Amino acid sequence: MLASIHDVAREAGVSVATVSKVINHYPDVSEKTRSKVKQAIALLRYRPNVIARGLVTGRSWTVGVLINIPFTNPYVSMLLEGVKTALENSGYDLMRLSARLNDPDYSFVDHCQSRNLDGVVVFGVEKEHRSIQGLVQSEIPTMFVDTDVTGQRAGNITTDNQNGVHMAVQHLHELGHHRIAYLAGVPGQIVNESRLVGYREGLQAASIPYRTDYVLNGDYSFESGLLGMKKLLQLVQPPTAVVCTSDMAAFGAIHAIEAQGLSVPGDISVIGFDNIFEAELFKPGLTTINQNIHAIGVKVIEELITMIKNPDYPPPVVTASSSLVIRESTGRLASTEVVN
Amino acid sequence: MLASIHDVAREAGVSVATVSKVINHYPDVSEKTRSKVKQAIALLRYRPNVIARGLVTGRSWTVGVLINIPFTNPYVSMLLEGVKTALENSGYDLMRLSARLNDPDYSFVDHCQSRNLDGVVVFGVEKEHRSIQGLVQSEIPTMFVDTDVTGQRAGNITTDNQNGVHMAVQHLHELGHHRIAYLAGVPGQIVNESRLVGYREGLQAASIPYRTDYVLNGDYSFESGLLGMKKLLQLVQPPTAVVCTSDMAAFGAIHAIEAQGLSVPGDISVIGFDNIFEAELFKPGLTTINQNIHAIGVKVIEELITMIKNPDYPPPVVTASSSLVIRESTGRLASTEVVN
């Protein structure tokens, strides 16, 4: 079995209190005693039990994460990679909670509390979810990603979605496009809503009227982009350019376009959102709105840790900048196209 | 603050021992007492503290994971997705350990023990790593992925890498190819070695002599495939087909081929390994060796939990089958090609 603090105390011939003081670098221990204890610790290969310590200090050195999106989603991967990086030398470990969100008896707050979590980051969960409400009202430091929730101890971080899509539309307009469609995400989600505002804003700035048949909802997936684009292509007057709410959806859209024997950007220009690493690898290189996903992951943890360590730190609301990355999937409107 | 078992006991007018029995569904509690306790629990919204419970039972209901590969690697994502799925209703949560593998003072076993982990899965860490040795010798149930390590309480699971590459070579040979190169992974890793054996086996079965200039080491990444392919294209007699040790490397190879103005599979056939979901999405659809990565993730957890619950369960050594998925990146050898 593992050595406990009692074993060390016995070995060193001191009390457990003294051993505890040495472990925690208290100053009021004589050099002599300190070295005796250190020797005993080395001899017995003793390591303090984080769990037991947590029970008395109330700190678990654990950050929880609630993610309700598949890990295979490249956006999730990049976010987690940032989270991981920021956690690396922080002393905190990351716990993914097997949350039973569909179980009416399940409570996310209870789960966090019974695990003694020091803080938690939430991603991809609808803010209306019953379980989220409890969390926001609790005292557990929380950071939401892409959800505009705030609370006494809850902050959030979101990309500047609105401006991102605005820039995309502007870019297409500068290339001569007027028939610009938008493959949107899930209605109600803040991310979706602000991107939609950006789309309308962009159209307005270019004096292009808004057409409802040019806006289709979806779910950010490849299939969703594929289906949406198919529908757009069946319109009497199909768009010459389309902005998608995710890179994966954009890939789906490109697939649909090419399946019709059309080309990107020859016939139709396509813009994605996210700038996942595949965006630059595959042909045609995808013009897309860059989100600093990795940086967001890092920031989320940094802010969360600050909140944990300082009860008075006001929960931050951060907007991360977005930018347009121009590659090969967008091009000048072909002169043969009829401008409406 | 949160209600503790004492609060419940007081509220219900019973002892904490009795409350504990109710929580843990002991039979020897009268119906009357049981319902009194349940009411108190509901009233106070009491949830047992998993941490405190773990301290006495020795079980943390936590499975640790050590991954030393970026989450952005699609293979990692799929594995984790399987792990997550299997964990979903198991009662276990997953803890990613912020392991300081480069710190000589760091011990992975100590980390696991101080966290009271019930079991751990290791992926992407060299088996020679100092910290791994300790883990294998410990009593902590452990499952390794893609590493041929076993111990008293340690098992592993690996794809049938050898047969996979063998099938790939055979497929190319059937298409008329004789100049078949192999972009390998990291020398020394068991995954790499057994794939290499499969490659040689495949050549031998097709009576094709092994050429050292047709085998290049790499690191599974896109760039690694890109660079390796570039080198192959500079040979006096470049290959007409290439098997890659990962899909990402295969994508890199295709990139290099197309950058030279050549086409896939027109000029050169390419085969990947993994069958990540991008393999079927992008053009040309990638012929690849399928690994049941998601299933491996599920299996790893199932076996680990079995080991945890049954100390006598012998640590399993599992080989998952591989299969060849034929898409568009492989084709018949062009007749104009000179067969050596």
Add this chain to the structure above:
DNA sequence: CTGAAAGCGCTTACAG
């Protein structure tokens, strides 16, 4: 069927 007591491995006032 119920509860007092000891203990899991720690930390923290507090007294000396």
Add this chain to the structure above:
DNA sequence: CTGAAAGCGCTTACAG
């Protein structure tokens, strides 16, 4: 500078 004691929130024999 050192240590006895109480306590963090639980469970588990054990006695009644």
